[in-house]
Amino acid sequence: MPQSVSLPAAFEARLKAQLGTEFTPFEEALRTPPPVSIRLNPAKVDAARYLAAPLERVPWHPAGYYLPERPVFTLDPTFHAGAYYVQEASSMILHEVLTQLMPSPYPLRILDLCAAPGGKSTLLASWMPPGSLLLANEVIRSRVNVLKDNLARWGSPDAFTCSYDPEAFSGLNGFFDVVLVDAPCSGEGLFRKDPDAIQEWSEEHVQLCAARQRRILSAAVQLVAPGGLLLYSTCTYNELENDQNAQWLAETQKLTHQEVNLPTTLGVSTRHYGYQCYPHRLRGEGFYFAAFRQARGVPFRGKAARYMDKLKSKSLHKREEAALADWLAGESDFFFVQRPDDTVLGVPRPLKEDLLFLDAALPQGVWLRELGLFKGKEFIPAQDLAMSTAIAPDLPAAELDRETALLFLKKEHIVLPEAPKGWLLARHRGLNLGWMKNLGNRVNNYLPKDWRIRMDIREV
Numbered sequence: 149m150p151q152s153v154s155l156p157a158a159f160e161a162r163l164k165a166q167l168g169t170e171f172t173p174f175e176e177a178l179r180t181p182p183p184v185s186i187r188l189n190p191a192k193v194d195a196a197r198y199l200a201a202p203l204e205r206v207p208w209h210p211a212g213y214y215l216p217e218r219p220v221f222t223l224d225p226t227f228h229a230g231a232y233y234v235q236e237a238s239s240m241i242l243h244e245v246l247t248q249l250m251p252s253p254y255p256l257r258i259l260d261l262c263a264a265p266g267g268k269s270t271l272l273a274s275w276m277p278p279g280s281l282l283l284a285n286e287v288i289r290s291r292v293n294v295l296k297d298n299l300a301r302w303g304s305p306d307a308f309t310c311s312y313d314p315e316a317f318s319g320l321n322g323f324f325d326v327v328l329v330d331a332p333c334s335g336e337g338l339f340r341k342d343p344d345a346i347q348e349w350s351e352e353h354v355q356l357c358a359a360r361q362r363r364i365l366s367a368a369v370q371l372v373a374p375g376g377l378l379l380y381s382t383c384t385y386n387e388l389e390n391d392q393n394a395q396w397l398a399e400t401q402k403l404t405h406q407e408v409n410l411p412t413t414l415g416v417s418t419r420h421y422g423y424q425c426y427p428h429r430l431r432g433e434g435f436y437f438a439a440f441r442q443a444r445g446v447p448f449r450g451k452a453a454r455y456m457d458k459l460k461s462k463s464l465h466k467r468e469e470a471a472l473a474d475w476l477a478g479e480s481d482f483f484f485v486q487r488p489d490d491t492v493l494g495v496p497r498p499l500k501e502d503l504l505f506l507d508a509a510l511p512q513g514v515w516l517r518e519l520g521l522f523k524g525k526e527f528i529p530a531q532d533l534a535m536s537t538a539i540a541p542d543l544p545a546a547e548l549d550r551e552t553a554l555l556f557l558k559k560e561h562i563v564l565p566e567a568p569k570g571w572l573l574a575r576h577r578g579l580n581l582g583w584m585k586n587l588g589n590r591v592n593n594y595l596p597k598d599w600r601i602r603m604d605i606r607e608v
């Protein structure tokens with residue numbers, strides 16, 4: 149935040165009351181550059197081999213690292229391949245919260261109710277026990293595509309996307325073991341990273357956000373299974389949106405507030421119900437979180453059998469299923485469905501019943517991962533498949549140097565005289581970027597238009 153920008157007077161007065169003598173170091177911290185941090189994708193890269201030089205660790209996440217400066221991420225092909233997510237460090241603490249409060253080795257059903265652009269969803273996808281299901285929801289339609297693409301890049305076959313108002317989930321009461329409400333908020337914690345947030349701040353907006361958060365939380369509470377966890381987080385500091393909403397959850401919604409054991413060396417401040425990250429106490433932005441256990445509640449009761457036919461009617465031919473096996477990793481176990489436009493979608497078989505519940509309970513179901521499309525006998529693989537961790541590891545591929553990888557990501561023509569003909573994965577540092585088809589005299593680039601790098605790459 150530049151020296152010339154001043155904080156709104158009402159915000160400053162409130163933070164002075166909240167922080168006392170710590171207000172001065174807080175304000176000074178807001179005027180220093182925000183730290184840059186990434187979270188590696190352990191399903192795609194091994195830190196020891198991937199990182200060119202040792203980096204400072206984010207103390208509360210095993211795959212979180214601070215970068216010495218902000219690179220142009222767009223010009224790093226491995227960013228497009230889903231090797232890491234650029235995530236503000238404080239919010240990575242949810243990994244520690246989940247590990248302490250939900251130490252389950254068993255598969256879980258997880259809902260990220262306010263998910264775009266997908267930072268917490270990718271964190272959840274990496275954290276969750278094998279066999280779990282993650283549903284990432286974003287109500288604002290214009291924000292759904294970025295969520296879908298970020299999750300596709302992350303590659304988890306067990307993460308799905310949808311777009312509903314929180315109240316639309318009422319047919320799934322008691323279904324989820326973990327529900328995260330990373331609520332839309334007044335964004336006070338982002339003042340350093342995004343000075344525009346200062347212009348948008350007002351007391352009225354804080355009140356509006358607090359009321360909206362309660363509406364979202366009232367819907368979310370119902371969805372948590374008995375014994376399950378509701379996580380509430382914001383990137384703001386005020387009590388109205390934070391601890392007062394947490395108090396309301398504890399007192400009126402009959403949830404049991406959970407404590408998290410965070411060593412004082414981490415610098416996280418304890419509020420009455422939740423926890424607050426301040427930028428002068430740790431290397432991260434402003435972030436608040438509180439955790440609650442659904443003590444009682446009604447368990448979900450659904451009849452999957454009633455809905456089976458719905459998906460069966462769109463199931464694939466046996467010979468097409470057999471052809472698909474070549475494109476998928478040996479250990480993957482998928483069931484396939486075909487959309488009316490013939491796109492083939494794949495779901496890990498152990499999640500089939502849960503997907504059928506979701507499909508029945510939500511008006512338009514959920515978006516499943518695309519595998520490709522059969523055109524006659526030819527299978528045209530989808531971008532989602534290239535990104536998925538369930539793709540067969542031994543498919544024909546061309547390893548591209550950085551310059552050629554960026555040309556591929558710009559959707560330009562590239563020449564590969566040595567490469568075999570047919571479908572080829574474009575790779576950089578062993579990570580898949582997308583599909584090419586080598587016709588001999590030319591290479592067709594199948595990167596989806598929306599994934600194309602738009603910036604000028606000539607500076608590389």
Ligand SMILES: C[S@@+](CC[C@H](N)C(=O)[O-])C[C@H]1O[C@@H](n2cnc3c(N)ncnc32)[C@H](O)[C@@H]1O
Nearest residue numbers: 262263264265266267268287288330331332364
């Ligand atoms: C703080 S952001 C979520 C950030 C995301 N969890 C991440 O880590 O990348 C809050 C999200 O809630 C969405 N949202 C806005 N109004 C909402 C509402 N009434 N119900 C649910 N979500 C809403 C916003 O569009 C936004 O994407």
